[in-house]
Amino acid sequence: MEKDQHKLVSELMQHSKLTMPFSDFEDTLMKRIEVESKLQTVLQKDRKWALFFFVTGTFLGLVLNAILENIQSGIVGISKTSLQLGFQMMFVLLFLIQLEKFFPFQHWFGKRNKVSIRE
Amino acid sequence: MDDVYIKKVCNGDRDAFRYLVNKYKDMAYSVALSVVKEEYTAQEVVQEAFIKAYRNLSSFSNQSRFSTWFYRIVTNEALMRLKKQKKELISFTEVYTDEPADESFLTGLAKEEQAYLINEALQKLSPKEALALRLFYLEEENIKEVCEITGWTEANTKVLLHRARKNMFTLLTQLMKTQS
Numbered sequence: 271m272e273k274d275q276h277k278l279v280s281e282l283m284q285h286s287k288l289t290m291p292f293s294d295f296e297d298t299l300m301k302r303i304e305v306e307s308k309l310q311t312v313l314q315k316d317r318k319w320a321l322f323f324f325v326t327g328t329f330l331g332l333v334l335n336a337i338l339e340n341i342q343s344g345i346v347g348i349s350k351t352s353l354q355l356g357f358q359m360m361f362v363l364l365f366l367i368q369l370e371k372f373f374p375f376q377h378w379f380g381k382r383n384k385v386s387i388r389e
Numbered sequence: 390m391d392d393v394y395i396k397k398v399c400n401g402d403r404d405a406f407r408y409l410v411n412k413y414k415d416m417a418y419s420v421a422l423s424v425v426k427e428e429y430t431a432q433e434v435v436q437e438a439f440i441k442a443y444r445n446l447s448s449f450s451n452q453s454r455f456s457t458w459f460y461r462i463v464t465n466e467a468l469m470r471l472k473k474q475k476k477e478l479i480s481f482t483e484v485y486t487d488e489p490a491d492e493s494f495l496t497g498l499a500k501e502e503q504a505y506l507i508n509e510a511l512q513k514l515s516p517k518e519a520l521a522l523r524l525f526y527l528e529e530e531n532i533k534e535v536c537e538i539t540g541w542t543e544a545n546t547k548v549l550l551h552r553a554r555k556n557m558f559t560l561l562t563q564l565m566k567t568q569s
């Protein structure tokens with residue numbers, strides 16, 4: 271009984287093969303893949319630039335730190351402590367801006383109602 | 390043959406992927422449709438699965454067949470879509486009230502009628518049961534491969550297939566009754 275059922279289902283299922291009913295499926299998919307791979311290339315380029323700027327920024331930051339340490343009075347009338355404070359504040363601001371990309375402030379302060387573009 | 394095209398795609402030949410799309414799109418569509426039950430959603434699922442496969446083709450190791458690996462992506466994508474739609478997965482313990490009739494009535498039908506009825510029944514079966522039938526009977530009737538694709542245990546798959554067969558005949562009987 272079980273074997274017969276299995277055999278019959280096997281036969282019937284062979285007649286029930288489906289074909290993709292959307293004729294433009296292949297072309298749409300290949301276009302999406304094309305866009306995807308172009309985006310990947312751009313992303314890889316951007317990643318290289320990001321790494322370059324990170325290394326350069328770190329190096330320049332270290333140089334600036336060393337210069338500020340060795341300065342006795344100040345530069346163009348700005349005292350050494352004010353300069354250091356200014357750079358520290360800039361660092362904190364940049365850090366917070368970058369942090370916002372990973373943890374949007376929206377999550378911290380609750381979701382606001384989205385404003386529709388169409389009025 | 391798949392290996393040659395996979396290598397070509399990995400080496401940057403984007404058009405070689407067309408061969409894989411052509412070869413697997415129909416079966417992938419069948420698998421997706423058995424889970425999501427809706428043509429447009431099934432098409433979206435297959436498209437998403439192909440894109441994921443393209444992205445991760447370099448990480449595909451030849452330990453399993455490409456079809457097994459790809460159908461696993463399709464199945465996962467379809468189940469995820471089903472979850473998103475918040476359609477409840479009908480458990481395979483669902484009870485069909487009609488007694489299964491003598492199956493011989495099916496053999497008397499024309500092939501087109503058989504195909505229509507079977508596809509209708511598959512649409513009405515629970516996603517898991519329909520998926521099990523599609524994967525088992527449209528591929529090489531290999532339980533291990535079904536397990537590899539779905540992540541079910543062998544015993545679970547056998548029970549599921551048994552129930553799916555039984556429920557399908559019951560549904561076919563119901564469909565025949567409503568048609569006549």
